[in-house]
Amino acid sequence: MPSTSLVLSEALPGGAPGARREEAFLADRAAMERFLAGIERRAFQAARLAVRDRDDALDIVQDAMLRLVRHYSHAPESEWPLLFFRILKNRILDHQRRGSVRRRVLAFFGAGDDPDDDYDPIAAAPGPRSDAPDLRVALDGAMGALEQAVAALPARQREAFLLRTLEGMDVAQTAAVMGCSEGSVKTHYSRAVHSLRATLGDHW
């Protein structure tokens, strides 16, 4: 039997429980939209540097968004960044694994032995926003060189570097996303910075 105060409280201004639930839903939805809008560009940047393909990176980001909403929208908002980047990392890993398997299968059946067989100079010509590394460097100078160098890092070093510098996560948060110890994060991050400084010496 609900208490009188409880019954009265539901009759007070503020609406019925259903209406309050709808308000809460809309507030949570707005929070999710703000979060996704605030994170999507950097997520795309991280994915593109990892898979080196704009369209694949967009697909990966969309998949990560959907999975976050599907599985973790009821998690506390403060946990969304870690959950999202953990999902994003796994989607990137899946993409790279599928690419690796595809290459092995093609190699097994003899495809891809001679990359010039199917070379189409028109299809290979860079577009106005091409990710072709040489054009990017020419267009963007130091920025292109940085992106190229980050993309060339080993996966774990790149993850640690981007989560720390692009996302601004601390060591503990980065370790949570990467699923490793804080010591490993420090090691990967340190090696990434040293490698990038060595590579970009002429540009920076």
Next chain:
Amino acid sequence: MSSNRPDDADERFASEAGRRLRESADGLDAATLSRLNRARQAALAEYDARGRPPAWLAGGWQPALGAAAVAALAVALWIGRDPATPAPAAQEARGDAALDLEVVLADESLELLEDLEFYDWVGNEADPGSEAGPGLTG
């Protein structure tokens, strides 16, 4: 001092690199931003589909609906029980089902499936009610 501890130059480099990467992310082209926007809207549509409370919940019907659901479940369980069916019969039925499954999954049954029409015809012809055996009717 640990070899993993970044020095000041490393920190400056990382800070500058992070700034440039964020600037690059903020300066994405319109086509990419449009795709990202569509991706976000797709995720929010999923959010709506999964999270929005049904309209019929907005009227404060939850307690009555909960009680009705419990009552309906209790009635269904009461009516659904069948005291006339002895437990061994039910076990036998389950055993038959398991045997059927085993037969279906056996290798031979795959060949049987390939010639299903033929065996259907054989079965009909071998039926005592049929007028003649296979091959006798021309």
